[in-house]
Amino acid sequence: MPRERMVRQVRVGVIGAGQLARMMIPAAIELGVELRVLAEAEGMSAGLAADRVGDYTDIDQVLPFAREVDVVTFDHEHVPQDVLRALVDAGVAVHPGPDALRYAQDKLLMRERLSELGLPVPEWARVSTPGELDAFIGAHDGAAVVKTPRGGYDGKGVRVVRSAAEVAEWFSAIAEDGRDGALLVEELVDFRRELAQLVARRPSGEVAAWPLVETLQVGGVCSEVIAPAPHSAGRLSDVAADVAISIAEGLGVTGVLAVELFETTDDRILVNELAMRPHNSGHWSMDGSTTGQFEQHLRAVLDLPLGGTGTHADWSVMVNLLGGPAEGTLDDRYRGALASHPTVKVHNYGKSPRPGRKVGHVTAVGDDLDEAVYEARAAAAGLQE
């Protein structure tokens, strides 16, 4: 069989084959990087780059994959600490590393560490009993947000309560857990809006920040992102970038770091959640910035110089495609939606439509905010109707 002599390309191994891994593929192709994905199953969103199917909680399945790549990174933050540490012990380059990732995996650890670093966070406490929780609620105007430290995402494992009785089963679960179980409780922040600050950091220290963005959530799931956040020029943007860079440096994060923020009604910025990977709030950058977050993540984990984070136009608006059309697929809706919105960029994750599922997103870029918002929302509606 004929064989062309190819360059041995740098190899990045990605654990997890969801849409974040999928969207790393175009960036890898352009950079000339070979992307190899350890997939949870056949036929997933990043299936094109799947090298094998394996269980990411089993070091015996992860290590053979990891040994064949130059650096390991992630589509999600669920790889257990013991697996991560065994990789590092075996000499594998892992970015972000286990020391950083534990702060994205455990919200109590994250809150403790950010408080130690003097970064702005909501008032919070570790509570191990209903009594402790009710005491916190009593001291905070009768309401609080309770979070399971591990395993939550997209609003799961987060509940607003007025009494510890509302999370009785969570206390039962942590009691049965046997570990030093506790829940995280936080003040119910009176916020004006939610923001997100994305940065990237290389192992050798360079950091780069994109503009601060505004995020809109529906039912705890991101539905829309406006970049930059309206009315954020100057002090607000500077503070947000400083906070995110301090977190990246303080926690030793490598790759892309997303810092979800509250802008409070009394004009404070408080850190809500962290994600140590490309993040929904950064999807706009693929179409609206000189360097998209997936390219930047690859550059960062390979310790390559970071790309510019300027924007193509004054505004980028990203709208998630949640659930997809009630019948058929996104593709079936292309003719109408693309014809009506020729400047909107469509990103189709190739996933089966299912209520609430992120099956794609669209981005509109332009110098008129109202126009970009209209175009992105209308295209998203057209693709899902």
Added chain:
Amino acid sequence: MPRERMVRQVRVGVIGAGQLARMMIPAAIELGVELRVLAEAEGMSAGLAADRVGDYTDIDQVLPFAREVDVVTFDHEHVPQDVLRALVDAGVAVHPGPDALRYAQDKLLMRERLSELGLPVPEWARVSTPGELDAFIGAHDGAAVVKTPRGGYDGKGVRVVRSAAEVAEWFSAIAEDGRDGALLVEELVDFRRELAQLVARRPSGEVAAWPLVETLQVGGVCSEVIAPAPHSAGRLSDVAADVAISIAEGLGVTGVLAVELFETTDDRILVNELAMRPHNSGHWSMDGSTTGQFEQHLRAVLDLPLGGTGTHADWSVMVNLLGGPAEGTLDDRYRGALASHPTVKVHNYGKSPRPGRKVGHVTAVGDDLDEAVYEARAAAAGLQE
């Protein structure tokens, strides 16, 4: 083995696995299109999407590949007419189709057809004997350009001559060929510069044009593209777009069509060559336009509505990486080049460096032409030194 339920994606089959097929992969991923490549060999530039290795001149190898996709398109124009027609006869959707492609495959046919359509071409003739060629040369100030009608690209099969004796072996070859052999001879055009006009056309008729660009060739190979062509606003751009759209419609081209043009010293626009596929002169659009040529080609061959062809900034400058570094690979040069040029976009085709070989390109986008030219050239130099 676990299996995620995926959507059955629309499938585009690409014949040929060079860098043009490679650069279709990112566009396919974003659009949610499954790209399947029929590769000439293992390990080629578009290897990630290779479905199989096969001989594109053998219908028995092409047809089984073609039957499994929704539309067949191309990385190059070398698939023989009999293979193309057999595909169409078997009910395969082929874009561009054989009737259009023959004009890209045979320069004599192309000249005849463009002349019939009244489009501006250099003075030309079909010559079968050295005597006919010398007569043409004598009537055109003692010089002419001789071209083999088939198989030429990147300056191959093209020669400037002052006497038929200089292409004696070409006449011998066409005599032995046995077919109705002839060479194409054209006036040696006194041109100010070379331009290229890219358009895309869907089977259902919609056309879209990018801005007219200026191309610089070195040794017959494209080395640099400036988009839009300086001093081309107004009439020049309008004429070029009209010519390219007339060709797309007149020849029934589907997908991307590149029309290489001469701007003569007496201010005429003459059609030089045609390419019926994404083209080097359109690479800038991946980074500089709302819709890159690879996405537009996929939309067009799938008969989907075409995307906007506006630009992100006033200027885009693309510089080819020809040959690569004398030692090592492009990747080895990343640290220095990316650090010095954070806003330049690098496209690495994953090919082994070899003198004169196109191994990648870089694009700089911005509102200052001099700055964009400097950035693109300096980054390209840094990647190849």
